[in-house]
Amino acid sequence: MYKFFRPLYFQTGTAILFFICAGSLLQAQGTPETNLLRPPSGLMCDLIAYTDYQSFNGYQAQANWSPQAFENSQSVKIGNQRPAFSWIISDVKKNVLQTAYRILLADNPDSINAGKGNIWDSEKMSSSQSTAVLYNGRTLKTGTVYYWTVKIWNNYKEESSYAGISAFYTEDHLETHHTSRYPLQKTDEHPVLLNNTGDTYFADFGKASFGQLKMTLERIGSDDTVVVHLGEMLDVKGRIERKPPGTIRYSKYKLALRPGTHTYQITIKPDQRNTGSAAIKMPGYIGEVTPFRYCEIEGYGPKLTADQITRASVHYPFDNAPAFTSSDSVLNKIWTLSAYSIKATSFAGVYVDGDRERIPYEADALINQLGHYSTDREFSLARYSHEYLINNPTWPTEWILQSVIMAWNDYLYTGDLRSAAYHYSDLKAKTLTALRQNNGLISTRVSKQSLGLLKSIHFSGDKLKDIVDWPQAGANGGESDGFVFTDYNAVVNAYHYKAILIMKDLAEQLGHQADVLQFAAQAKETKAAYQKHFWNEKQKAFADGIGTAHASLHTNMFAMAFGLVEEKNKPDVMAFIKSRGMACSVYGSQFLLDAVYDAGDADYGLELLTSQTDRSWYNMIRIGSTITLEAWDNKYKPNQDWNHAWGAAPANIIPRKLLGVEPLTPGWDTFSIRPQIGKLKFISMVIPTIKGSININCGQDDELFNMAVQIPANTTANVQLPLRKNAKYQLFIDNKPANALRKGNLLFIGKVGSGSHTYKISYNRP
Numbered sequence: 001m002y003k004f005f006r007p008l009y010f011q012t013g014t015a016i017l018f019f020i021c022a023g024s025l026l027q028a029q030g031t032p033e034t035n036l037l038r039p040p041s042g043l044m045c046d047l048i049a050y051t052d053y054q055s056f057n058g059y060q061a062q063a064n065w066s067p068q069a070f071e072n073s074q075s076v077k078i079g080n081q082r083p084a085f086s087w088i089i090s091d092v093k094k095n096v097l098q099t100a101y102r103i104l105l106a107d108n109p110d111s112i113n114a115g116k117g118n119i120w121d122s123e124k125m126s127s128s129q130s131t132a133v134l135y136n137g138r139t140l141k142t143g144t145v146y147y148w149t150v151k152i153w154n155n156y157k158e159e160s161s162y163a164g165i166s167a168f169y170t171e172d173h174l175e176t177h178h179t180s181r182y183p184l185q186k187t188d189e190h191p192v193l194l195n196n197t198g199d200t201y202f203a204d205f206g207k208a209s210f211g212q213l214k215m216t217l218e219r220i221g222s223d224d225t226v227v228v229h230l231g232e233m234l235d236v237k238g239r240i241e242r243k244p245p246g247t248i249r250y251s252k253y254k255l256a257l258r259p260g261t262h263t264y265q266i267t268i269k270p271d272q273r274n275t276g277s278a279a280i281k282m283p284g285y286i287g288e289v290t291p292f293r294y295c296e297i298e299g300y301g302p303k304l305t306a307d308q309i310t311r312a313s314v315h316y317p318f319d320n321a322p323a324f325t326s327s328d329s330v331l332n333k334i335w336t337l338s339a340y341s342i343k344a345t346s347f348a349g350v351y352v353d354g355d356r357e358r359i360p361y362e363a364d365a366l367i368n369q370l371g372h373y374s375t376d377r378e379f380s381l382a383r384y385s386h387e388y389l390i391n392n393p394t395w396p397t398e399w400i401l402q403s404v405i406m407a408w409n410d411y412l413y414t415g416d417l418r419s420a421a422y423h424y425s426d427l428k429a430k431t432l433t434a435l436r437q438n439n440g441l442i443s444t445r446v447s448k449q450s451l452g453l454l455k456s457i458h459f460s461g462d463k464l465k466d467i468v469d470w471p472q473a474g475a476n477g478g479e480s481d482g483f484v485f486t487d488y489n490a491v492v493n494a495y496h497y498k499a500i501l502i503m504k505d506l507a508e509q510l511g512h513q514a515d516v517l518q519f520a521a522q523a524k525e526t527k528a529a530y531q532k533h534f535w536n537e538k539q540k541a542f543a544d545g546i547g548t549a550h551a552s553l554h555t556n557m558f559a560m561a562f563g564l565v566e567e568k569n570k571p572d573v574m575a576f577i578k579s580r581g582m583a584c585s586v587y588g589s590q591f592l593l594d595a596v597y598d599a600g601d602a603d604y605g606l607e608l609l610t611s612q613t614d615r616s617w618y619n620m621i622r623i624g625s626t627i628t629l630e631a632w633d634n635k636y637k638p639n640q641d642w643n644h645a646w647g648a649a650p651a652n653i654i655p656r657k658l659l660g661v662e663p664l665t666p667g668w669d670t671f672s673i674r675p676q677i678g679k680l681k682f683i684s685m686v687i688p689t690i691k692g693s694i695n696i697n698c699g700q701d702d703e704l705f706n707m708a709v710q711i712p713a714n715t716t717a718n719v720q721l722p723l724r725k726n727a728k729y730q731l732f733i734d735n736k737p738a739n740a741l742r743k744g745n746l747l748f749i750g751k752v753g754s755g756s757h758t759y760k761i762s763y764n765r766p
Helices: 067-072 109-113 329-344 364-374 380-391 397-414 416-423 424-429 450-455 490-510 513-534 554-560 567-580 588-598 602-609 616-622 650-658
Strands: 040-045 055-058 076-081 084-088 098-106 143-154 165-175 185-189 193-197 199-217 225-231 249-257 260-265 289-300 310-316 324-326 661-663 670-673 683-689 694-700 704-711 716-722 729-733 736-738 741-743 744-752 755-763
Touching: 040 143, 040 165, 055 650, 067 165, 084 143, 098 109, 109 143, 109 397, 185 199, 199 225, 199 329, 199 683, 289 310, 310 329, 324 329, 329 364, 329 602, 329 616, 329 650, 364 380, 364 397, 364 650, 380 397, 380 416, 380 424, 397 416, 397 424, 397 490, 416 424, 416 490, 424 450, 490 513, 490 554, 513 554, 554 567, 567 588, 588 602, 588 650, 602 650, 650 661, 650 683, 670 694, 704 716, 716 755, 744 755
Parallel strands: 076 165, 670 716
Antiparallel strands: 040 084, 098 143, 143 165, 185 310, 193 199, 199 260, 199 289, 199 310, 225 249, 225 289, 324 683, 661 670, 683 694, 694 704, 704 755, 716 744, 729 736, 729 755, 741 744
């Protein structure tokens, strides 16, 4: 489905191999194995895996390591004075940890081949660090090709050979902090279906994408004009809808043919709104694009084949999508829809809100970021988009606070602290502590939004406004579940609490001890104020604000998702959340599902994911879209578009929450495996990480729960398994009886090292 370069991370396809191994972390005792330690793979420089990427007019070219080739093509350029290096430890043995590394960097490949780094030789460094290792050699020159490699040692006292050489080219100006990106890529695609009805050919490309159209047509006689229609939606007769609702796209072009056979490219007409001053412009080497799935060629008489019609789809470069399958066909379709949406909406080279505006928004970018991490071992576009929004924020109060969450995600998934360190003062300002009152809460109504505050967060508007969800009103009453806005907004303060908790952790990582103490005190104060002012003991739910008894889904799901619900109140809050159903937008569903799975309600989480109501991802498929929508249905947002990644929450919810695979410490040094598969009979997925892929396969029937996992080297998993309520059971690890701590409906297996592991829970039998 996704094609890009050579394979980056190792996987076995849809089949996950089962191995028998120990279920606890064991340090190797230093007995060398007969097989040699493989060299590292998946080398990255500044989070770019293919630093030698080159293309012409969007089409990937064979990499040429001469400076002229990098300069004369669209290529990756490294702009940091001190780049950071990462790699995968390609070892399938159990409990493998890196103990040392050695990096060589040179200005010619011969030096590397000779085992020398004439620019930098780190020498053997005793360290487990395999992500974000900072360059520490001679000053790098601009406009220069550099070559690097790495070798490692492990806790089995093995030494690898050097990895294959990787090359990168430096920018014309090097900075203390710079985020590199790939150029945009074009992929040529032909229709999967082509029909001829009278004088019109109808082509279906199978999925919508942002692209351009090329056709090889023949003019015979005086038939010198054809009409080309492009669109995302069909009418009731199965033709392209000429008057689609909202901002669903349709366009019409007249094409004059010359005598003979020629190849024509349709010049896409720019839309006035999404090419305006605030929009992200398409680069000149790509040109204008439009989203379409269908094409009709009207008035063409000669025979036409699918090979004569080409859609050049534009997207950020992607590797193959991770393997996924489950026993639920609806869930499989929703995964495909959501994962593909992440790729298709990357067409602008920065996360945007879809085609209506093509403007980056924090809420879109946060969901896009998590989805991108879950569908590809790629981090540069998320970082670039996040940093763009730091300096170009949008108006909702909550979305300013989301910049802090994105900064933490960036660090957590990459182990690279440089972005957070560089933007630390910006992130502090975006906690909005300047709006705090003596009661420990923030308010955009009571507090004065001074010019100093707005300047500190780089906001160019007059004032911030609380949003809760979008749209707030309009068709069918909006998507905020009747939220009552008061001077003190519970949703805004849940975000504020989450932001200051994150800043405490970032301050600690960066050594800002005074800030650690300040943020810790503020977080404690805000949590106490939240409980005091918003908890309604009579309703057993959180109210929307001070001065109202109204309780919305949003207030309670954000409180649950951001850790503000006391343990004793979680059953009541979950009961309230379930009573409201999907009373939120596609954006809000991200946090609703976070809340549901964090509360441990696997059955309700699966019910929401696979729902077939008109407020569901299945409905997006049913009405004909192949990219997630801006709203659940056209009736809920009449001006919506059909290409919005903020509707793609399942792309991250399925791996992060349903399968429970999330980083616990930066760079995936430790991560969780806590599957909550509900009523699924089986589920299997390959999850990409910066340290390599995690393979997980779960299955169950009336008598058994089985799980097999493959954990990357140099990582440790914290494994928890689901238990049926009040059921008798026997745990097996490596087909041998084992014991583990039980807490409620969870079995705590504990820390598990790399390699392949199997677990089985047997019910009501020895």
